[in-house]
Amino acid sequence: MSSSDESDAAVVVRIARGDRDAVRVLYHRYAGLVFGLATRVLGDSALAEDVAQDVFVNVWKKAGTYRADRATVSTWLMRIARNRAIDVVRRVRPSERRATSAWDDLESASDPAPGPSDDAARDQCREEVRAAVTALPPDQRRALSLAFFKGLTHREISSLLGEPLGTVKTRIRDAMRKLRGEISEECAP
Amino acid sequence: MTDEHSILELLPGYALGCLDPEDERRVKSHLSGCATCRRELAGFERVTDLLSASVPAAEPPAGLEDRIAANLHSGGSRRRVSWSPVLYAAAAVFILALLAGNLLQWTGVIRRGPTDASRLLTVMLKGTNGAPDAYGTVVLDPADLAGVLAVTGLRRLDAEHQYQLWLIRGAERRSAGVFSVDPGGYGSLLLTVPADFRDFRAIGISIEPAGGSKAPTGEKVMGGTI
Numbered sequence: 001m002s003s004s005d006e007s008d009a010a011v012v013v014r015i016a017r018g019d020r021d022a023v024r025v026l027y028h029r030y031a032g033l034v035f036g037l038a039t040r041v042l043g044d045s046a047l048a049e050d051v052a053q054d055v056f057v058n059v060w061k062k063a064g065t066y067r068a069d070r071a072t073v074s075t076w077l078m079r080i081a082r083n084r085a086i087d088v089v090r091r092v093r094p095s096e097r098r099a100t101s102a103w104d105d106l107e108s109a110s111d112p113a114p115g116p117s118d119d120a121a122r123d124q125c126r127e128e129v130r131a132a133v134t135a136l137p138p139d140q141r142r143a144l145s146l147a148f149f150k151g152l153t154h155r156e157i158s159s160l161l162g163e164p165l166g167t168v169k170t171r172i173r174d175a176m177r178k179l180r181g182e183i184s185e186e187c188a189p
Numbered sequence: 190m191t192d193e194h195s196i197l198e199l200l201p202g203y204a205l206g207c208l209d210p211e212d213e214r215r216v217k218s219h220l221s222g223c224a225t226c227r228r229e230l231a232g233f234e235r236v237t238d239l240l241s242a243s244v245p246a247a248e249p250p251a252g253l254e255d256r257i258a259a260n261l262h263s264g265g266s267r268r269r270v271s272w273s274p275v276l277y278a279a280a281a282v283f284i285l286a287l288l289a290g291n292l293l294q295w296t297g298v299i300r301r302g303p304t305d306a307s308r309l310l311t312v313m314l315k316g317t318n319g320a321p322d323a324y325g326t327v328v329l330d331p332a333d334l335a336g337v338l339a340v341t342g343l344r345r346l347d348a349e350h351q352y353q354l355w356l357i358r359g360a361e362r363r364s365a366g367v368f369s370v371d372p373g374g375y376g377s378l379l380l381t382v383p384a385d386f387r388d389f390r391a392i393g394i395s396i397e398p399a400g401g402s403k404a405p406t407g408e409k410v411m412g413g414t415i
Contacts, residue, residue, distance in 0.1 A: 020258065020261050020262070023257065023258070023261060024254065024258065027254050027257065028254075031249045031253065031254070032246030032247060032248060032249060033242070033244070033246045034249075035246070035247050035248075035249040035253075036244050036245050036246040036247035037241055037244045039247050040244050044347045045250065046345070046347060046348075047345075047347055048247075049249070049250050049253055050344075050345065052249060052253060053253065053256060053257050053260065056257045057257060057260050057261065060261050071238070074242065075238045075241075075242075078238065078241040078242060079238070079241070081241070082241055083206075086206075088344075091319050091320075091344070091408065092344055092346060092347070092350075092396065125239070125242075126242060126243045129239045129240065129242070129243035130243050133240070133243070144205075147202070147205045147206075147207035148205055148207075148237070148240055151206065151207070152207060153207050153208065153209045154202060154207060154208065154209055154212070155209045157207070169198070169199075169202065172201060172202055172205065172207065173198055173199075173201045173202065175201075176201030176202075176204070176205070176233055176236055177201065179236050179239075179240075180232055180233065180235075180236050183236065183239060187239060189235060189238035189239045189241070189242045
């Protein structure tokens with residue numbers, strides 16, 4: 001079986017058994033997405049590189065804990081990446097947490113480093129999500145951006161924007177409900 | 190508003206990880222006994238995961254793959270801890286103290302001939318919650334009003350920030366210099382120590398804009414008592 005035919009879950013099983021080459025397989029499939037997300041969160045490519053390295057080393061150390069019934073490998077990886085990047089931006093770049101431009105260019109965004117496959121359905125889904133985010137009212141998109149990319153809490157967003165706590169909670173709730181309603185059921189992360 | 194209704198309102202924020210601590214505790218406590226809320230949460234977690242997957246990919250830097258591979262071959266950890274944490278910490282500090290003492294010798298900072306080690310003052314630094322892996326040593330020579338700092342375990346900062354060392358005396362914070370760390374988290378700094386340094390009671394290290402600040406503005410990452 002060529003590495004391109006092997007499922008992500010099978011690759012992780014190999015990693016859990018100590019196969020370092022399997023980490024390279026996963027890297028080739030997902031490093032672009034991991035690095036892209038880290039760069040959006042941190043606004044700094046050097047820090048994003050550190051985070052990307054941490055993510056794949058973390059996968060190496062924790063492959064045995066991956067549960068296929070809980071999440072796909074890509075979801076698992078991206079959760080690790082987002083959590084790690086937010087940890088770093090909280091500690092190292094507190095001023096970056098106020099930047100809210102992370103989604104401004106999504107409408108015209110292209111992927112210089114395509115994801116794990118040229119699967120048309122996956123590309124379609126990504127475009128669908130981007131369009132749904134772009135269609136959000138600006139105040140909802142901004143609040144959501146601060147929560148999603150910068151890890152700010154409701155209270156921190158309220159303080160940063162100078163808006164009532166209840167307003168911030170409502171905007172984030174409404175944004176997420178809108179996205180859930182707009183994105184088709186067939187879309188899978 | 191029923192408790193379940195108020196929890197449902199908080200689920201989108203819980204999926205994003207943006208709830209304030211008290212709300213997060215409420216939701217977590219409720220979820221274990223509410224299948225309806227768990228199903229709702231799954232829907233919002235899917236949205237969060239789709240948001241992550243929709244962020245445009247970016248070409249990783251050249252060499253990152255090899256650096257990861259090298260890290261795996263070294264044990265997959267920046268620190269291979271086979272000793273107890275206490276023993277490891279003691280060894281790291283001892284090695285740093287040796288390096289710091291030797292650095293004073295080799296840089297010619299000590300002008301009055303061979304160093305009498307007994308006159309050197311050594312201050313051990315430990316990382317705060319913001320840098321739990323950090324350890325360091327400051328070695329001061331009172332006779333020459335000179336010193337050196339050696340640290341390990343600090344995260345590399347971006348080009349706009351550096352670490353700054355402070356001598357602390359009551360409310361006073363006097364800068365003793367700025368430094369950066371290498372990709373391995375190691376850093377050093379030669380200090381010019383003020384004549385009244387013995388009045389200072391502690392040392393701290395914070396994250397500051399590159400070039401330093403007049404007073405601490407950023408997160409404190411290390412500290413020690415003189």
